[in-house]
Amino acid sequence: MQVSVETVSTLERRVKVVVPAAKIEQDVQARIVKAARTIRMDGFRPGKVPMSLIQKRYGESIRQEALGEIIRDSFYEAVTQEGINPAGFPSIEEVSDKAGEDMTFSALVEVYPELVLSSFADIKVERPVVDIGEADLDEMIENLRKQRSTFEESTEAAADGDKVTLDFAGSIDGEAFEGGTSTNFELALGSGRMIPGFETGIVGIKAGEERDINVTFPADYQAENLRDKAAVFKITAHKVSKAVLPELDATFLAAFGVTEGGVEKFREDVRKNMTRELKQAVKNKVKTQVMDALLANNTVEAPKALVGNEINRQREAMFKQFGGNAKIDPKMLPDDLFREQAQRSVALGLLISQIIKDKSVEVDQARVKAVIEEVAESYETPEEVVNYYYSNREQLAQVEAMVLEDQVVDTVLAQAQVTEAAARYTEIVRTGR
Structure with a gap:
């Protein structure tokens, strides 16, 4: 098989492939022999239909089916041979196929961009430092009372x-x-x-x-x-x-799962939840700054195929979020509604992948375990929740992906210019998501 590659644009390659006639004929004949075992014709027992009749009646359709698979397999063999990393499905432009001659075809395909990351030392991040005071705790409890007023x-x-x-x-x-x-x-x-x-x-x-x-x-x-x-x-x-507003009596406390320890236990639980929420809000705020800086400091040309896939994913997600009305076709939501966010998402995905590759970042299973256990804490039977995650490959993979992304953020922060700034609880929690 002969292969040549033409650079059409930064992200486009035209792959030209020549497949020997002998291979084509070999594949076609193998398919005809296989089909002969099951084809039925009046006047012949199964498997006894003459090859000449099979060739005459089904030869062309079998050949076309074989050519489709040969083109597909030859394309992926060619890009592997040439070290090309396709970012989407190819567009087959030309096919030249004559009996007894080599087959030639060309395919236009997008490739992943080659990224050279800018220095993380140029990135500036401000990490909020927050102390949950008694006034913050009182305000939260007051809000909880208002919610049940x-x-x-x-x-x-x-x-x-x-x-x-x-x-x-x-x-x-x-x-x-x-x-x-x-x-x-x-x-x-x-x-x-x-x-x-x-x-x-x-x-x-x-x-x-x-x-x-x-x-x-x-x-x-x-x-x-x-x-x-x-x-x-x-x-x-x-x-x-x-x-x-309700009083902080036994009935009110019981609504939040506090049956012993009174108001003191209730305040302790509320503070614990506030601390957990604050930790996540600070993490999100720092992560957003890192991601924004990576995009600002690196030029990423996102392949159209990847952006298109991300637009479809976001469209389906929005459709499901609003109830998945069977009377509405998700395609009614225009691409432009999602394009900007899709381009950002794809660009960030490419940058994160490059960091993982360049810095040899691997999932820290200890962090995965810690995340799962933290989630499980809020359930009555934490051990069942932990077992659920470790027995469900899809759920576990989601946690691993999240942890890996967190590790990428930590990798950037290790070299970035990080400063700390005092902030109020409400300020960070309301804007940190």
Whole structure:
């Protein structure tokens, strides 16, 4: 087999292959002999059909089937021989096949880019240093109480955090518009559910009170006919309900799994969860800085085939995330919706792979075990969770991939310029994901 390679562009190669006629005829004849054992024809017993008849009736289809496999196998043999690393399936451009002659074909294929990583010493990373204080713990417990709050009707004026049951009727230039009217509508003030100015206009209202509020629809409002329009809403408040926070009693504590040790044990558990969440948030914040720096410091040309595959993966993931409605074809979601993120993902994947190769990074099984055990801690029977991961190859592979990526980050950090900066718990946890 003869092979020649032409460089079409940075990432494209045209592979030309010549397959000897003898090999083709040998493969075709072998297939015909194999087919003769099972082909049935009227007047002949199975396996006794004359080869001449088989050749006449099925020879061409068998030959075409053989050629398809020969082209596929010859292509992969050729790229292996030439040290080419395909980034996707080839596009077969030309096939020349005449009986008794050598077959020639050419295939256009993308290859993985050759990367030379920039120095990690140029990367700057700021690692947050956070101390979870008593005030942070109190704030978290207060938020947990708010999440389980109940509402009681009140005669007081409505404030942020209250619920107001109201009627509203909107108009523009004195004319009502579609979707601008509702009755017995329950609105949580401060939820940001309504257009800007609507909720703030209701703050201070009391049950039984009526008032008009003036608002302007945003320029990017979903209904084009309402964009940038000034509107007046006539409001009638029927009920104002204020939140009542639960006491830190046995019932409340039991809802969080604390049946012994009282408030002290509860605070200990909350602090432990906050510490775990903070650790992950700091890790994510540092990792994001490393990944952003790798992209900024290295030029990566992402193969179209890999980007296309990643677009399809992200499209399917979004489709499943929103319930996988059988009436909606995932292909209705345009490629451009995912392209930028897909290009970033592919570029990062190539950079990470290059670091793993250059630095000989191997999965640290001790870290894998530690990660699995940490996940298992939050379950009633941790040992069952650990056994599940180690008996499920797919789940274990996901953890190993995550750990390997963490090791790559550590490899970069070992040479990067890392500084520490004091930060608050809420600041890091809210932005660290």
